[in-house]
Amino acid sequence: MxxxxxxxxxxxxxxxxxxxxxxxxxxxxxxxxxxxxxxxxxxxKVIGEYRFDxxxxxxxxxxxxxxxxxxxxxxxxxxxxxVPLSPITHYWFSDGTHFTSDTIEKFTPTLTSHLEVTQKEVDSYISYSKKIWDLTHEIFLMKSLHSSSTYFNKKTFLSFMQLLKIDPLRSMHKANSSYFRDNKMVQLLDRYATYNGSDPYQAPATLNNIVYAEHGLGGYGVKxxxxxxxxxxxxxxxxxxxxxxxxxxxxxxxxxxxxxxxxxxxxxxxxxxxxxxxxxxxxxxxxxxxxxxxxxxxxxxxxxPSSSSALVFYFGVHKEFKELGIHNIFFSDDYKKEFTEIHTLHKIPEDPTIYINITSKITPTDAPVGGENWFVLVNAPPYTGDNFEIEIERTRLTVIKKLSNILKVDLNKYIESDGILTPKMIEEETNSYQGALYGxxxxxxxxxxxxxxxxxxxxxxxxxxxxxxxxxxxxxxxxxxxxxxxxxxxxxxx
Ligand SMILES: Cc1cc2nc3c(=O)[nH]c(=O)nc-3n(C[C@H](O)[C@H](O)[C@H](O)COP(=O)(O)OP(=O)(O)OC[C@H]3O[C@@H](n4cnc5c(N)ncnc54)[C@H](O)[C@@H]3O)c2cc1C
Missing domain, CATH: 3.50.50.60 (FAD/NAD(P)-binding domain)
Structure with a gap:
């Protein structure tokens, strides 16, 4: 001591x-x-009568x-x-397909009834994801990778003997496409690359272990x-x-x-x-x-290269949406284009996948009666000094238009508090290089x-x-x- x-x-x-x-x-x-x-x-942060994470x-x-x-x-x-969440996330695809995710026992029947996938395919994918999780989490997450004691034990030795089973040589997307032909299923699985700010078309398929971390071990909220x-x-x-x-x-x-x-x-x-x-x-x-x-x-x-950053709109919405949950994803039509725009072209995607987090679904005091606190996020490139001002305004309009269409309301009418977080602000506020979310x-x-x-x-x-x-x-x-x-x-x- x-x-x-x-x-x-x-x-x-x-x-x-x-x-x-x-x-x-x-x-x-x-x-x-x-x-x-x-x-x-x-x-x-509190904006008007709404509190936001x-x-x-x-x-x-x-x-x-x-x-x-x-x-x-x-x-x-x-x-x-x-608290454990059930359902975890509400998913919306541009063709109108809509369902909710959950832990795997509850999620599999949803997947087989909404998508062109079979129970056998889902089971096989989950055991693949779990296998990678089992082989990687103790070595790559729980211990220092720079300490010799991490390497000199039986468990690590056995894991290294099975290195190819952690699927390091192909991309997440390639692996996901090899398990499923249904494009929506592949898109849903590719999304897990965003959990550490990476691109599913480049990131090693080892990161498909995140699917098990969420659907096997559970997604949680805080009251x-x-x-x-x-x-x-x-x-x-x-x-x-x-x-x-x-x-x-x-x-x-x-x-x-x-x-x-x-x-x-x-x-x-x-x-x-x-x-x-x-x-x-x-x-x-x-x-x-x-x-x-x-x-x-x-x-x-x-x-x-830095991990991705984010553009966030904090909307205090004076209306309740029963069809939404605490986590909501509205997918883009062309995921490949979206990730190329973020990670290669360094621009905010033209048709971004939109994520909405509404904590007032489990914490009613976060919004006034009859309202909801919408944290609306789109993935964005790390900040490299570009002037995103025009793109930010364009994205705000795109987001409101897309959500208004899907939810069949004029969202503009209900937004009564408004705030923003940009990649530049994340860099300035937390001293994180380029406003990257995950280093x-x-x-x-x-x-x-x-x-x-x-x-x-x-x-x-x-x-x-x-x-x-x-x-x-x-x-x-x-x-x-x-x-x-x-x-x-x-x-x-x-
Ligand atoms: C918009 C957004 C969405 C995210 N979504 C998720 C998610 O859904 N799930 C998830 O798990 N993670 C998510 N993350 C990532 C997660 O928030 C971070 O990985 C995690 O909080 C980082 O913690 P940290 O310890 O690195 O510190 P940081 O949060 O970066 O904090 C560093 C602290 O150091 C302080 N500091 C810096 N310089 C100094 C100095 N000179 N003197 C004193 N203090 C200083 C800063 O003010 C700051 O408080 C998200 C992040 C953002 C921004």
């Missing part, structure tokens, strides 16, 4: 998770967050949160009102909104004695000439500590906080190995968590990164 407090820079899910894990080990923790709220991308909305892999709270001898459900996760984690953090300074931007992370970490600088003053955990996006960390933009890893990160893209086979390690090799006493480092972005993985980095600290700490 360290005598000095450990400093955490950034109060996103990764930083909070690292803080809680360290506190559970008996460490003292000081957390610095530049915003007034903890949570980072997972934040909350600002970023993440779909929760999977709840076991990660159970494990984090168990580390402290606590039950996550006493802190965060997580008081996704921000309830942050509130529950913050409650535990304070109970364990953590100290957080919000609205306090860290200006520098300091180190001596042997690159031993010595502390941080806030408001021009040095706060000393030999151990700093960074929840800050990797490139921002090297270029701004460490002022070490020539570090090989910083150069590498700059050259790697570097997972479009290549090697992406998992290219992500930043959780314990620095270059700086003694520096640890890394958050969605831009191993094991990746998304709420459960960012939370895992905090647990992995604190575990590394425990093993090799001062």
């Amino acid at each position: 360290s005598k000095d407090p450990i400093i955490i820079v950034g109060g996103g899910l990764g930083g909070l998770s690292a803080a809680i894990s360290l506190l559970s080990q008996g460490e003292k923790v000081l957390l610095y967050e530049k915003h007034e709220n903890l949570g980072g991308k997972a934040n909350t 600002t970023g993440p909305s779909l929760l999977t892999l709840v076991k990660v949160f159970e494990d984090l709270f168990t580390l402290c001898g606590k039950n996550v459900y006493d802190y965060i009102p997580i 008081n909104g996704i921000y309830g996760i942050v509130e529950g984690m913050a409650k535990l953090f304070y109970e364990l004695g953590g100290v957080a300074y919000t609205q306090t931007k860290v200006e520098r992370i300091t180190y001596d000439n042997k690159r031993n970490i010595t502390g941080i600088v806030v408001n021009g003053q040095e706060v000393k500590s030999k151990t700093v955990f960074s929840d800050v996006d990797t490139l921002t960390l090297y270029e701004t906080l460490l002022q070490d933009e020539k570090a090989p890893i910083a150069k590498r990160y700059r050259s790697l 570097i893209s997972s479009n290549t086979l090697m992406a998992a190995f290219l992500r930043h390690r959780n314990q620095s090799k270059r700086y003694k006493g520096l640890y890394h968590c958050g969605g831009s480092v191993h094991p990746g972005g998304g709420m459960p993985l960012a939370t895992l990164s905090g647990m992995i980095s604190s575990e590394l600290y425990k093993k090799r700490g001062f």
